[in-house]
Structure formats: structure tokens, C-alpha cells
Amino acid sequence: xxxxxxxxxxxxxxxxxxxxxxxxxxxxxxxxxxxxxxxxxxxxxxxxxxxxxxxxxxxxxxxxxxxxxxxxxxxxxxxxxxxxxxxxxxxxxxxxxxxxxxxxxxxxxxxxxxxxxxxxxxxxxxxxxxxxxxxxxxxxxxxxxxxxxxxxxxxxxxxxxxxxxxxxxxxxxxxxxxxxxxxxxxxxxxxxxxxxxxxxxxxxxxxxxxxxxxxxxxxxxxxxxxxxxxxxxxxxxxxxxxxxxxxxxxxxxxxxxxxxxxxxxxxxxxxxxxxxxxxxxxxxxxxxxxxxxxxxxxxxxxxxxxxxxxxxxxxxxxxxxxxxxxxxxxxxxxxxxxxxxxxxxxxxxxxxxxxxxxxxxxxxxxxxxxxxxxxxxxxxxxxxxxxxxxxxxxxxxxxxxxxxxxxxxxxxxxxxxxxxxxxxxxxxxxxxxxxxxxxxxxxxxxxxxxxxxxxxxxxxxxxxxxxxxxxxxxxxxxxxxxxxxxxxxxxxxxxxxxxxxxxxxxxxxxxxxxxxxxxxxxxxxxxxxxxxxxxxxxxxxxxxxxxxxxxxxxxxxxxxxxxxxxxxxx
Amino acid sequence: xxxxxxxxxxxxxxxxxxxxxxxxxxxxxxxxxxxxxxxxxxxxxxxxxxxxxxxxxxxxxxxxxxxxxxxxxxxxxxxxxxxxxxxxxxxxxxxxxxxxxxxxxxxxxxxxxxxxxxxxxxxxxxxxxxxxxxxxxxxxxxxxxxxxxxxxxxxxxxxxxxxxxxxxxxxxxxxxxxxxxxxxxxxxxxxxxxxxxxxxxxxxxxxxxxxxxxxxxxxxxxxxxxxxxxxxxxxxxxxxxxxxxxxxxxxxxxxxxxxxxxxxxxxxxxxxxxxxxxxxxxxxxxxxxxx
Numbered sequence: 001x002x003x004x005x006x007x008x009x010x011x012x013x014x015x016x017x018x019x020x021x022x023x024x025x026x027x028x029x030x031x032x033x034x035x036x037x038x039x040x041x042x043x044x045x046x047x048x049x050x051x052x053x054x055x056x057x058x059x060x061x062x063x064x065x066x067x068x069x070x071x072x073x074x075x076x077x078x079x080x081x082x083x084x085x086x087x088x089x090x091x092x093x094x095x096x097x098x099x100x101x102x103x104x105x106x107x108x109x110x111x112x113x114x115x116x117x118x119x120x121x122x123x124x125x126x127x128x129x130x131x132x133x134x135x136x137x138x139x140x141x142x143x144x145x146x147x148x149x150x151x152x153x154x155x156x157x158x159x160x161x162x163x164x165x166x167x168x169x170x171x172x173x174x175x176x177x178x179x180x181x182x183x184x185x186x187x188x189x190x191x192x193x194x195x196x197x198x199x200x201x202x203x204x205x206x207x208x209x210x211x212x213x214x215x216x217x218x219x220x221x222x223x224x225x226x227x228x229x230x231x232x233x234x235x236x237x238x239x240x241x242x243x244x245x246x247x248x249x250x251x252x253x254x255x256x257x258x259x260x261x262x263x264x265x266x267x268x269x270x271x272x273x274x275x276x277x278x279x280x281x282x283x284x285x286x287x288x289x290x291x292x293x294x295x296x297x298x299x300x301x302x303x304x305x306x307x308x309x310x311x312x313x314x315x316x317x318x319x320x321x322x323x324x325x326x327x328x329x330x331x332x333x334x335x336x337x338x339x340x341x342x343x344x345x346x347x348x349x350x351x352x353x354x355x356x357x358x359x360x361x362x363x364x365x366x367x368x369x370x371x372x373x374x375x376x377x378x379x380x381x382x383x384x385x386x387x388x389x390x391x392x393x394x395x396x397x398x399x400x401x402x403x404x405x406x407x408x409x410x411x412x413x414x415x416x417x418x419x420x421x422x423x424x425x426x427x428x429x430x431x432x433x434x435x436x437x438x439x440x441x442x443x444x445x446x447x448x449x450x451x452x453x454x455x456x457x458x459x460x461x462x463x464x465x466x467x468x469x470x471x472x473x474x475x476x477x478x479x480x481x482x483x484x485x486x487x488x489x490x491x492x493x494x495x496x497x498x499x500x501x502x503x504x505x506x507x508x509x510x511x512x513x514x515x516x517x518x519x520x521x522x523x524x525x526x527x528x529x530x531x532x533x534x535x536x537x538x539x540x541x542x543x544x545x546x547x548x549x550x551x552x553x554x555x556x557x558x559x560x561x562x563x564x565x566x567x568x569x570x
Numbered sequence: 571x572x573x574x575x576x577x578x579x580x581x582x583x584x585x586x587x588x589x590x591x592x593x594x595x596x597x598x599x600x601x602x603x604x605x606x607x608x609x610x611x612x613x614x615x616x617x618x619x620x621x622x623x624x625x626x627x628x629x630x631x632x633x634x635x636x637x638x639x640x641x642x643x644x645x646x647x648x649x650x651x652x653x654x655x656x657x658x659x660x661x662x663x664x665x666x667x668x669x670x671x672x673x674x675x676x677x678x679x680x681x682x683x684x685x686x687x688x689x690x691x692x693x694x695x696x697x698x699x700x701x702x703x704x705x706x707x708x709x710x711x712x713x714x715x716x717x718x719x720x721x722x723x724x725x726x727x728x729x730x731x732x733x734x735x736x737x738x739x740x741x742x743x744x745x746x747x748x749x750x751x752x753x754x755x756x757x758x759x760x761x762x763x764x765x766x767x768x769x770x771x772x773x774x775x776x777x778x779x780x781x782x783x784x785x786x787x788x789x790x791x792x793x794x795x796x797x798x799x800x801x802x803x804x805x806x807x808x809x810x811x812x813x814x815x816x817x818x819x820x821x822x823x824x825x826x827x828x829x830x831x832x833x834x835x836x837x838x839x840x841x842x843x844x845x846x847x848x849x850x851x852x853x854x855x856x857x858x859x860x861x
Binding site: 029033203220248253255259261262264382413414419420421422423429 | 582614615618628630631634637638639641644648649659676679680832833835836841842843846848851852859860861
């Protein structure tokens with residue numbers, strides 16, 4: 001009899017359009033509201049119908065926040081799901097569902113428990129209720145609060161009429177009863193403890209964290225051109241545009257999107273664009289303009305594998321070099337890469353202050369894995385967020401590019417004060433007028449590329465160290481891999497290894513060099529060439545000893561990192 | 571009201587070194603602009619000129635209003651956002667025919683759809699001046715240039731017909747050699763609520779030996795008794811080639827981008843003065859606790 005303790009990984013698989021997301025949403029919410037920690041992440045194909053999409057839900061006694069490869073319970077909604085996840089299943093995997101959805105050859109390799117999902121849903125009234133029956137079964141396995149499940153379905157389907165609501169509740173209860181029965185008959189045994197405090201947690205996705213963080217940072221203008229996996233941020237903000245009284249505009253192309261954002265900042269708004277690698281590639285011309293004109297801008301760059309169209313719905317950390325080098329000429333920028341959902345919120349909010357203060361492009365790098373992940377977080381601390389505005393009033397004889405000690409010229413905007421503001425993408429004098437003067441050209445290049453960069457460097461945030469600072473082995477990572485590396489290290493439970501995570505990716509402070517001294521450095525990143533390792537070498541002269549790289553478009557799993565680290569540590 | 575156009579003459583050292591050739595039509599356009607601003611009672615700090623790249627795009631440096639000299643073809647999206655971020659400003663996007671019709675063509679098309687309340691001024695001299703004489707989208711058929719030595723065979727771009735076809739909000743053409751009329755057209759364009767496109771014919775004294783001051787006088791005429799609210803009539807006029815009609819071709823009053831935006835439905839405050847709605851964020855987060 002399969003028994004799952006503390007942490008269960010449930011995978012639902014089916015065709016695009018089969019409603020897997022409905023089950024996922026119902027389950028995560030109902031289980032969370034019943035006191036379970038939940039984590040969810042999906043993988044999906046770039047198509048509207050058909051194919052195989054799966055979603056992983058982890059239900060746990062503790063706060064788990066990382067992708068695992070193993071599947072404890074699998075619900076296939078169609079044939080083809082088991083072959084698709086073949087490498088993730090074993091004899092321990094319980095497959096719940098109908099025989100017709102399980103290929104013969106797999107019946108021997110898994111624990112198959114027949115659950116007549118279709119039959120039940122048809123008895124309720126229509127095969128449309130299949131998803132709700134399935135959600136009910138899982139909820140039953142966990143002894144979730146049935147009242148919560150009912151209430152959730154009432155809210156979710158409330159707009160579709162009383163009959164639909166009642167039918168869904170009936171479907172859920174029948175599934176639920178069946179799930180409980182499986183436990184009572186000891187066909188499946190689950191021991192995951194509930195925690196009352198989890199009920200009040202917030203269930204937040206990476207996408208929502210970026211969008212809400214932007215709003216908390218004072219963002220009031222979003223221009224974008226749709227591109228997976230970045231579009232979710234625009235969708236969320238568009239749907240809340242009225243509540244927040246902000247501008248959200250879908251424009252003709254990414255070139256227009258970023259130029260609009262520059263124009264908005266020039267007029268004092270706080271603007272963001274959300275895009276992915278291909279879109280960002282088109283924006284590089286304007287990134288260069290931002291560099292020359294010292295025009296603030298915030299870019300959310302949600303990575304997916306390239307080059308070109310690559311794998312539109314999958315994940316990779318392959319665009320670091322693009323972000324580092326986007327735009328021609330030499331000018332500073334700031335690159336941030338949140339490691340967690342919470343950090344996605346706080347860092348995005350902070351990005352607007354940084355852009356305002358230093359008048360440079362601030363690029364927030366996420367990836368498909370982070371934006372499509374969600375889990376419960378206790379709270380958002382609003383005390384940690386301060387909206388710092390740096391705009392000055394334009395006085396007579398205002399000089400937009402005034403030479404200062406730290407390379408930062410006070411930024412005025414049209415409409416505030418009676419002075420005149422002239423910004424310029426050509427080389428310019430202090431007033432912003434075109435110049436080709438030899439001396440001034442040199443000074444202005446140094447102002448931007450050296451003095452300003454040094455000023456930013458001084459205030460750069462330190463990476464986060466987890467573990468003993470004197471550990472012999474130091475694992476380094478950046479961005480979305482935070483939790484998966486953290487959980488892998490917890491599992492390995494080796495004293496002599498620490499983890500250094502970078503969410504402030506560029507520019508790097510010089511004084512962090514000593515953190516690497518005398519240690520065996522293991523670089524973990526999701527790309528082919530180890531782009532962050534290259535950056536460390538270039539900026540700080542740090543050489544990594546081992547690289548653990550993954551670039552098949554799938555996220556790292558806890559197991560993979562454990563195995564790879566075991567290989568390195570021998 | 572101050573009626574002295576001198577308030578629009580900048581005193582900055584860099585603004586004294588004007589890069590336009592002696593006799594360039596750009597000087598005339600600058601005088602027209604200054605006069606229009608004065609007659610509209612505008613102050614220098616109330617106006618923003620966003621320009622692209624080219625000789626025309628140097629305007630922000632030679633006139634005393636806010637300016638942003640940006641990238642080739644990108645003035646329109648930037649100007650759109652400036653207006654949307656602060657509707658209290660008078661916003662002008664300015665550039666040449668290459669800037670607005672070639673590199674920036676896509677933005678022009680979509681700005682017509684979007685209809686921000688900005689004025690787009692195109693200095694149309696039918697040639698690339700700053701890069702020394704290549705054909706532009708409006709160069710006439712058969713004209714030989716260093717890069718079209720066989721003579722232009724591509725159909726010249728017709729900005730007026732395009733704008734009318736797309737149901738643009740305000741479409742006009744003028745020749746900068748007619749000072750008073752041009753001032754009136756530009757005043758109307760600025761006052762028009764919605765996207766106003768003014769194609770301003772002007773000679774390039776260095777690189778276009780065909781379309782001279784005399785040529786424009788001889789090959790243009792002012793439309794009389796034309797009803798700018800009649801779209802079909804406007805289109806008929808728009809496709810006339812020689813002589814080219816001058817005046818306001820088409821007016822189509824429709825809501826602007828800014829007024830349709832949820833940002834300004836209730837609150838007219840420019841975006842730079844606003845603070846985040848933290849309570850609203852907390853409300854959403856609270857929903858995510860309960861649902």
C-alpha cells in the first residue's frame with residue numbers, strides 16, 4: 001500500500017483545453033484553506049488545444065517551494081500522459097483514474113487505482129464535471145474541509161447559475177467521498193499535517209507578485225506587446241487598471257512599448273514594460289537611448305529558451321548576456337533577478353526607486369518557471385516598501401545633464417517648474433543640446449559609464465548567504481533557482497556546503513570577491529554556457545570550479561540538484 | 571498675452587549653433603511654430619516637442635520649449651506616452667519624412683488608431699537631408715539620387731491618403747512658404763482634440779534640386795469650399811497629385827487615448843503626482859487569502 005508522509009507531489013495531466021487548470025486552482029485553494037501548505041507549477045505546450053500539459057501540486061506539512069521530479073499521485077485525463085511523464089514515475093506512483101487513459105504497458109510499472117471519474121461525472125449530469133470530480137477525489141484523500149470545497153465551488157461557479165453550482169458541488173462531494181473511501185480502505189495512505197496559520201496565508205504566483213510589486217512601487221504606466229511567458233503580468237494589470245487608475249496599453253510592437261515607457265518616465269510617470277527575450281531583443285535600441293538620455297525605465301524580462309522563438313512556453317536562464325549587453329555604446333544598467341515570490345514583489349517595487357534615483361534601465365529578470373509558480377506566503381510587509389521619488393522642480397536655467405560628483409544629475413520633468421527640460425539621445429552638453437566637443441564628449445562618456453556605474457555599485461545589494469560562511473563548498477545561483485537549490489541542500493544536509501544566491505545580479509560590488517576566496521565554487525544555472533559564471537569571472541576575476549547546468553527547457557528539480565551535487569562532492 | 575515670439579528663442583549656448591543650411595525650410599517652420607505658440611497663448615514650459623532623428627528632428631534645440639531628441643522613427647510612441655502621463659502638456663511629435671513615414675511608419679499607423687491628443691508635424695522635403703540625399707518615402711517617381719541612380723521607381727508614400735483611409739482624427743497639408751496659412755493650420759492642429767497630422771512641405775536647398783520653393787508654389791493650391799468632415803471628398807483630394815492640394819483635408823472627432831484610459835476617468839491628476847494605492851493592493855492580497 002502506497003504511503004506518503006509529509007510531502008505529496010500530485011501531477012495532473014491532460015490536453016490543453018481539458019480544464020486541468022480548473023482542477024489545479026480548485027485544489028490549491030481548497031487545500032490551502034484547509035490548512036495545507038501548497039506549491040504549484042505547470043508545464044505546457046505552445047498550442048491552444050491538444051498535446052499534453054501537466055501541473056504539479058505539492059501538498060506538504062512544511063512550506064515547500066520547489067519543483068520535484070518525482071510524482072506521488074498522477075491523474076491522467078487522456079492517453080499520452082504517462083508516456084510524457086515516463087521518467088518521473090515509478091512503482092511508488094499512484095495513478096488515479098480510468099483504465100482507458102493509461103497505456104497498457106504502464107499498468108505493471110505503477111500502482112493503478114481505478115476511479116471512474118467519467119462515469120461519476122456523467123451520472124451527475126455531464127462529462128463537464130469530470131474536473132470537479134477529480135478535484136473532489138484529491139480533496140477527499142487529504143480530508144480537506146468539505147465546507148471550504150463547497151464554498152469555493154459556489155464562488156467559482158456562482159456566475160453560471162444555481163444549477164451549475166449545485167451540479168459541481170454534487171460532483172465534488174461524490175469525488176470527495178470516493179477519496180475518503182480510498183483512505184479508509186487503505187488503498188492510499190497520506191500523512192500530511194495541517195497548520196491553522198496556513199489558512200490565512202496568501203496564495204500568490206510569480207506573475208502576480210511582479211504585477212503587485214510594480215503597483216506598490218508606484219507603477220502607473222504599462223506598455224507591452226504580448227509574448228509568453230511575460231504576458232501574464234500585463235493581463236493582471238489590465239484587469240486591475242480601473243481599480244488602480246493606471247494606463248495599460250497593448251501596443252503595435254515591442255519597440256513602441258519601450259519607447260512609450262521612456263516617454264512616460266520623461267513626463268514623470270513610473271512605467272514598466274513586460275516582455276521576453278525576443279521582445280527584449282527588439283527593445284535594445286531604446287535601452288541604448290535610455291542609457292544616453294539617462295532616462296529611467298523598468299523592464300520585466302521573463303525568460304524562455306531561445307534563440308529566436310525557441311521554446312515559447314518553457315523555462316531557461318539564457319538571457320543574462322542579452323540583458324547585460326543590450327544596447328550599443330557604454331552605459332550602466334541594473335539587473336535584478338528575484339529568487340522567490342516574495343522577492344519578486346519587493347524587488348519589483350524597489351526597481352522603480354532605483355530607476356528614478358540612478359536614471360538607468362532596471363531589468364527584472366524572471367523566467368517561465370518563476371512566473372508560473374505559486375505557493376502560500378504568510379504576508380507582505382508593506383513597511384519594507386518605500387516609494388522614493390527623486391524628481392526635482394525645473395528652475396530657470398535648468399541643466400538636465402548637470403555634471404556632479406557622483407554622476408547623477410537632478411532630474412526635472414516637463415510640467416513641474418518653469419525651467420526648460422531638454423533630454424537628448426545625441427551626445428550633449430549639460431543643458432541637453434547636441435555637442436561634438438572633444439572634451440565634453442569624453443566627460444559625458446565618463447559621467448555615464450564610470451562615475452554613475454561606481455555610484456550604483458556602492459549601493460548594490462549583497463547576495464544572500466545560506467549556511468556556514470566558512471564552508472569549503474560554495475554553491476552559487478541567481479534568480480528563480482533559489483528554492484530548488486535551498487531544498488536540495490537541506491536534503492543533502494552536509495555541513496561543509498553553503499549557498500550564495502544573487503538577486504542583485506549587476507553591477508556587482510567589488511567587496512563580495514572575498515566571499516569566494518579559498519572555496520570550491522559550484523555554479524548552478526539554467527543555461528548552456530554558465531552566463532553568470534562568466535559575469536563573475538569578468539567582474540570579479542572569480543573562477544568557478546564546477547558548473548551544474550540544465551538547458552532542456554525544464555526547471556531544475558530538487559532531485560537533479562541533489563544528484564549533481566553528490567557527483568561533485570563524491 | 572505675450573505676443574512676442576522671442577520667448578521661444580532659447581538662450582542656451584548649444585542652441586546658438588544651428589545645424590540647418592542657410593535657406594533651409596526648417597527655419598521657416600520654426601518661425602511658424604513660434605508664431606503659432608504665441609498666438610495660442612502658450613508658455614514655453616507648457617509645450618513639449620519630441621523629435622526623432624534628422625535635420626527636422628533638431629527642432630527641440632533651436633526653440634525654447636521642453637524637448638526630447640530621441641531615436642529615428644520613435645518620436646510618436648514617446649510623445650503619446652508623454653501626453654498620456656501628463657495631459658496638461660501640449661505635446662508635439664516632430665520629424666522628417668524619413669523619420670515619420672519610413673522608420674516610424676508602423677508607429678504612425680497605430681497612433682492613428684490610438685488617437686492620442688498630440689500633434690504630429692512632418693517636415694516633408696521629399697529627401698533624406700542629413701544622410702546627404704537618398705530618396706525618402708515621398709521622393710517623386712523618376713528622381714535620380716546617389717542611391718537611386720536609375721531613378722526612383724517605388725510608388726511615393728501618400729501620407730494624406732493613408733491617414734484619411736485609416737480615419738485619422740485631423741489631417742492637413744501645408745507648404746511652409748505660406749507663413750500665415752501655415753500658422754493657422756498648425757494652430758488648428760494643436761487645438762484639435764485628438765491626433766493631428768500635418769504634412770509640411772518644405773525644400774531641402776542642399777539635396778533636393780527638384781522640389782524647390784518655386785516648385786512648391788507652382789505645384790500646390792489651397793482647397794476652397796472643402797468640407798473636412800466629408801471623408802469621401804477628403805480622400806478624393808488626398809489622391810490628387812499635381813497640383814497638390816493644401817489645407818485641412820479631414821477632421822474626425824473621436825475620443826482620445828487619454829480620455830478613454832482608466833487612469834483619467836475620475837482623476838485628472840498627471841501621473842507624476844500620484845501615489846500607489848496601497849489599500850487596493852492589500853485588498854487584492856486579502857482576496858488571495860480567502861479565495
